[in-house]
Amino acid sequence: MPDQKALIDYTIHLADNGLILGHRNSEWTGHGPVLEQDIAISNIALDLIGQARNFYQYAASLVNGGEGEKELRVESGVGKKEHTGVTGETKQPGEATEDTLAYLRDAWDYKNCLLVEQTRGDWAKTTLRQFFFSAYQFYAFEHLQHSRNRQLAAIGEKSYKEAAYHLRWSGEWVIRLGDGTTESHDRMEQALDGLWKFTGELLQPAPYEQELAKAGIAVDLAIIRPQWNEKVTEVLQEAGLSVPAESWMQTGGKTGRHTEELGYLLAEMQFLQRTYPGCEW
Amino acid sequence: MDILEEVMDPEVPVLSVIDLGIIREVKETQEGVEVVITPTYSGCPAMDVIRMNIRMALLQHGYASVKIKTVLSPAWTTDWMTEKGKQKLKAFGIAPPTPVQQVCHQEMFHSVEAIPCPRCNSFHTTRISEFGSTACKALYRCEDCREPFDHFKCH
Numbered sequence: 001m002p003d004q005k006a007l008i009d010y011t012i013h014l015a016d017n018g019l020i021l022g023h024r025n026s027e028w029t030g031h032g033p034v035l036e037q038d039i040a041i042s043n044i045a046l047d048l049i050g051q052a053r054n055f056y057q058y059a060a061s062l063v064n065g066g067e068g069e070k071e072l073r074v075e076s077g078v079g080k081k082e083h084t085g086v087t088g089e090t091k092q093p094g095e096a097t098e099d100t101l102a103y104l105r106d107a108w109d110y111k112n113c114l115l116v117e118q119t120r121g122d123w124a125k126t127t128l129r130q131f132f133f134s135a136y137q138f139y140a141f142e143h144l145q146h147s148r149n150r151q152l153a154a155i156g157e158k159s160y161k162e163a164a165y166h167l168r169w170s171g172e173w174v175i176r177l178g179d180g181t182t183e184s185h186d187r188m189e190q191a192l193d194g195l196w197k198f199t200g201e202l203l204q205p206a207p208y209e210q211e212l213a214k215a216g217i218a219v220d221l222a223i224i225r226p227q228w229n230e231k232v233t234e235v236l237q238e239a240g241l242s243v244p245a246e247s248w249m250q251t252g253g254k255t256g257r258h259t260e261e262l263g264y265l266l267a268e269m270q271f272l273q274r275t276y277p278g279c280e281w
Numbered sequence: 282m283d284i285l286e287e288v289m290d291p292e293v294p295v296l297s298v299i300d301l302g303i304i305r306e307v308k309e310t311q312e313g314v315e316v317v318i319t320p321t322y323s324g325c326p327a328m329d330v331i332r333m334n335i336r337m338a339l340l341q342h343g344y345a346s347v348k349i350k351t352v353l354s355p356a357w358t359t360d361w362m363t364e365k366g367k368q369k370l371k372a373f374g375i376a377p378p379t380p381v382q383q384v385c386h387q388e389m390f391h392s393v394e395a396i397p398c399p400r401c402n403s404f405h406t407t408r409i410s411e412f413g414s415t416a417c418k419a420l421y422r423c424e425d426c427r428e429p430f431d432h433f434k435c436h
Contacts, residue, residue, distance in 0.1 A: 050324025154354035
C-alpha cells in the first residue's frame with residue numbers, strides 16, 4: 001500500500017498544474033488578440049481550473065483523513081449546511097477544502113511544473129506553452145483513466161476529452177504562427193528558446209510519482225515521453241521550427257523549488273483571502 | 282422526473298437538465314430525494330447554478346430533503362442528449378451535436394467535420410473558432426446564408 005503522503009502530493013501536483021496555468025491563461029481575458037481567441041483562451045482557463053477543483057476536492061478529502069478510494073462520489077455542499085468559503089464549501093474550523101489549498105499555501109508548498117508558472121508573454125509564448133502542456137496532459141490523462149485509484153481515474157477520464165481540444169487548438173496556433181509571417185515565425189522561435197528548458201520537467205518524475213507509478217496509481221512518465229516527443233516533433237516540423245537538441249533542463253517545481261514568477265502570481269491570486277480571511281461575495 | 286424537466290440550463294435556456302443528459306439517477310429515500318448528476322465540462326460555471334436550481338425545484342414541490350451528488354465517471358458525452366433536446370437546440374438556432382460521438386483522436390486532428398447550418402441546413406459552413414460563448418459550443422459561419430451560428434460540440 002503506497003504512502004498516503006505520496007498520494008496527497010501527487011494529487012496536489014496535478015491540481016496545481018491546472019490552477020496555475022488556468023490563472024496565467026485567464027490574464028488574457030479581455031486582452032486577447034481577437035474576440036474569438038480571447039474566448040478560446042478563457043475557455044481553456046476554465047477547463048483547467050475546473051480540473052484543478054476536482055483534484056483539490058479529492059486532495060482535501062485525503063488531507064482530512066478521508067478514505068480516498070471510496071470517495072468516488074463527491075458530495076455537493078451547496079445548501080446542505082451553512083456554507084463558508086469562496087465557493088460555498090462546507091467547512092469545519094481547521095479542515096482543508098479546495099479553497100484553503102488554493103488560497104492559503106505558499107510558493108514552496110506548490111508542486112506545479114515550472115513551465116506553467118512562466119509569465120504569459122506574447123501570443124506565441126502563450127500558445128506554444130499551452131501546446132507543450134496540453135500534449136503532456138493529453139497523454140497523461142489517457143493513462144490516468146486506468147489508474148488503480150478510482151477517483152484519479154474518474155478525473156482523468158473527465159479531463160481527457162478537454163485536453164484533446166486544447167491540444168488541437170494550441171497545435172494549430174503553433175503551426176499558424178511558426179509557418180506564418182517573418183514576424184510571427186521570429187516570435188515563435190523566441191518563445192521556443194525561452195520555454196524549451198522547462199519542458200523536461202513535465203516528463204521527469206518526482207519521487208512521489210515514481211512511488212505511485214510502481215503501485216499503478218500515477219502515470220508512468222517513461223511511457224508517455226516518446227509519445228510527447230513524437231507529437232511535439234511533428235508539430236514543430238510542420239510549423240517550420242527547429243526541434244531543439246537534447247539539452248540541460250530546469251527542474252524543481254514538482255518538489256516546491258520555483259522560479260520567482262510564481263510568487264508574483266500567488267500574491268495577486270491570494271490577495272483577497274489573505275487580507276480578508278474567509279471573505280465571500 | 283417531470284419536475285426536473287422544468288429545470289433549464291441557464292446558458293442554453295431551451296434545454297432542460299434531462300435533455301442535456303446530465304441526470305444519472307433519481308432515488309426517492311425515506312427522508313426525501315437524491316439526485317445524481319454529472320458535469321458537462323470540468324470548468325462549466327453553470328453547474329453550481331444548475332445544482333441550486335434542481336434543489337429549489339424539488340424543495341418547492343414538497344421534498345423535505347434534497348441530496349445532490351456529483352459523479353465524474355463515466356464521463357458525460359453529447360450522445361446522452363435527448364433527441365428532443367437536439368431538435369430544440371436546432372429550433373433555437375444552435376447546430377446540435379452530430380450523433381456519432383467523437384473524441385478527437387490524433388488522426389482526426391486535421392479532419393474537420395461538416396456541420397449543417399441550423400437555419401438553411403447548408404453543409405457549406407466554416408468553423409470560426411473552436412470555442413464559443415460557453416465551454417460546450419464552437420463558433421461557425423454559414424457560407425450560403427452568411428449567418429454566424431453556435432454549434433453544440435460533440436464531446
